Amino acid sequence: MATNGKATNIVWHKSSVGKLNRQELLEQKGCVLWITGLSGSGKSALACALCQALYSRGKLTYILDGDNIRHGLNRDLSFKAEDRAENIRRIGEVAKLFADAGIICIASVISPYRRDRDACRELLPEGDFIEVFMDVPLQICEARDPKGLYKLARAGKIKGFTGIDDPYEPPLNCELVLPQKGNDCASPCEMAETVISYLEEKGYLLA
Amino acid sequence: MSTVGNSTNIFWQESPVGKLERQKLLKQKGCVVWITGLSGSGKSTLACSLSRELYTRGKLSYVLDGDNLRHGLTRILVSKAEDRTENIRRVGEVAKLFADAGLICIASLISPYRKDRDACRAMLPDANFVEVFMNMPLELCEERDSKDLYKLARAGKIKGFTGIDDTYEPPFNCEIEINQKDGICPTPGAMAGEVVSYLEEKGYLQDQ
Numbered sequence: 026m027a028t029n030g031k032a033t034n035i036v037w038h039k040s041s042v043g044k045l046n047r048q049e050l051l052e053q054k055g056c057v058l059w060i061t062g063l064s065g066s067g068k069s070a071l072a073c074a075l076c077q078a079l080y081s082r083g084k085l086t087y088i089l090d091g092d093n094i095r096h097g098l099n100r101d102l103s104f105k106a107e108d109r110a111e112n113i114r115r116i117g118e119v120a121k122l123f124a125d126a127g128i129i130c131i132a133s134v135i136s137p138y139r140r141d142r143d144a145c146r147e148l149l150p151e152g153d154f155i156e157v158f159m160d161v162p163l164q165i166c167e168a169r170d171p172k173g174l175y176k177l178a179r180a181g182k183i184k185g186f187t188g189i190d191d192p193y194e195p196p197l198n199c200e201l202v203l204p205q206k207g208n209d210c211a212s213p214c215e216m217a218e219t220v221i222s223y224l225e226e227k228g229y230l231l232a
Numbered sequence: 233m234s235t236v237g238n239s240t241n242i243f244w245q246e247s248p249v250g251k252l253e254r255q256k257l258l259k260q261k262g263c264v265v266w267i268t269g270l271s272g273s274g275k276s277t278l279a280c281s282l283s284r285e286l287y288t289r290g291k292l293s294y295v296l297d298g299d300n301l302r303h304g305l306t307r308i309l310v311s312k313a314e315d316r317t318e319n320i321r322r323v324g325e326v327a328k329l330f331a332d333a334g335l336i337c338i339a340s341l342i343s344p345y346r347k348d349r350d351a352c353r354a355m356l357p358d359a360n361f362v363e364v365f366m367n368m369p370l371e372l373c374e375e376r377d378s379k380d381l382y383k384l385a386r387a388g389k390i391k392g393f394t395g396i397d398d399t400y401e402p403p404f405n406c407e408i409e410i411n412q413k414d415g416i417c418p419t420p421g422a423m424a425g426e427v428v429s430y431l432e433e434k435g436y437l438q439d440q
Contacts, residue, residue, distance in 0.1 A: 042283045042293070050292055073248060080249045085257060087333040097355075098325035101318075118305040119326055126294040128333060148304070 047127035053084050054229040055124035057149060058131045058220065061142060061196065062159030063188045064174055065166035067213060071159065071203070072133040074213035075220055079129060082221075084230060087123055089116055091134035104185060110141050117145030124153055129229065137187045139194040152227065156199035157220060163188050254334035255440040260291050262331040263436050264324075264356055265427060267340045268349060268403065269366030270395045271381055272373035274417070278366065278410070278427070279340040281420035285428050286336060291437055294330055296323055298341035317348050324352030331360055336436065344394045346401040362434075363406035364427060368417065370395050 048054050058075065060068045072088045079086045094116055095102065102108040113136050123130035136142050146154040166188065167175040178186035185191045201223060204211040211219075224230050255261050265282065267275045279295045286293045298319075305326065306319045320343050330337035343349050353361040373395065374382040385393035392398045408430055410423050418426075431437050 041280050042287045046287055047292060047294075050287065050290065076249045080253060080257065083257065085254060085334070086249070087254075087329070089329075097328065098322060115305060115322075119329065121304065122294070122296070122326065123330075123333070126330070126333075126335060127292070 055127040056153045057120040065169040066159035066161040068133040070213040074217035086129040113141040157201045261436040262334040263360035264327040272376040273366035273368040275340040281424040285424040293336040320348040364408045365406045
């Protein structure tokens with residue numbers, strides 16, 4: 026057995042209370058709602074609206090917000106490319122644990138690179154990773170600029186800001202695109218209902 | 233504003249559904265039960281039986297086992313001292329998230345260094361950190377050697393193995409200590425019962 030490199034001195038422990046037990050207790054099926062999009066596209070607003078709407082239906086959710094996570098688990102990471110990838114990887118691993126716990130885990134992160142999002146998808150059983158793309162044009166996001174970041178990026182005070190001098194790679198095959206066609210002015214609550222319909226249809230809101 | 237190192241371009245996001253609402257929904261109070269002790273001291277056994285005991289009472293828990301996590305969240309880390317610290321830090325941060333979600337998060341890790349465990353305690357607001365020390369003698373753990381690790385460590389094939397050539401620092405002030413009684417180990421059920429009684433007494437298992 027090696028003492029360097031990947032540890033091999035570890036075994037899997039089976040817990041006698043499993044995913045199915047927890048789902049029965051919660052009357053819901055755990056999954057990850059991965060909300061991706063530019064800064065200002067409305068990810069956090071949707072996450073909050075979803076959280077509220079699901080709570081009112083007696084469902085347990087938890088939001089992993091890119092910003093909140095960077096204050097805790099990922100506070101050691103910067104915005105350099107390799108750290109962005111590690112940021113997303115860790116969020117993916119945590120989201121996987123939450124889904125396994127039976128929670129509807131809402132990850133709300135720019136997550137600009139397709140490869141990193143796809144890697145998170147691979148962590149979960151088929152169907153349990155639900156990618157939601159906030160398809161809002163850059164001009165609209167920039168006009169909103171809720172945190173003043175586009176202004177700073179345009180002034181060259183932030184480097185590598187997604188949408189300005191770093192790419193955003195839209196998903197090629199995500200489960201949901203919001204706002205839906207022909208409903209550009211949908212409110213966060215309306216968009217939340219679209220997501221909830223999807224969850225209902227796929228059986229996540231029943232035991 | 234910098235773009236490298238710890239960023240300041242990040243904000244706290246408030247959610248209208250908070251910990252109190254989740255706790256009301258779950259009818260319990262979120263906390264972290266941190267089980268520490270030598271390899272083979274019975275941590276995972278207690279984690280399993282505790283989880284089962286809580287489930288029969290309709291309470292939601294989740295086990296973060298050092299071994300399960302190393303396949304995922306902490307897989308890039310290897311067993312050097314500073315990596316142990318980072319390993320424990322990450323588990324602490326995740327346990328904090330689970331407790332905030334309203335769950336009784338059972339973390340089961342050797343976590344040999346006092347400083348690292350205390351750092352996790354400090355992460356949890358309102359003292360929702362219940363440290364459980366599996367105070368079993370090295371001889372007993374080595375005799376069990378359920379994963380053959382002591383054997384390998386004694387043969388010098390694993391370096392820095394806790395209890396053999398790396399220290400285990402017992403807690404000074406843990407909430408629960410599990411000991412042998414007259415040389416006999418308590419059963420998994422009895423150990424779980426002790427922790428459940430503590431949680432009940434402190435109000436974690438009642439309607440919020």
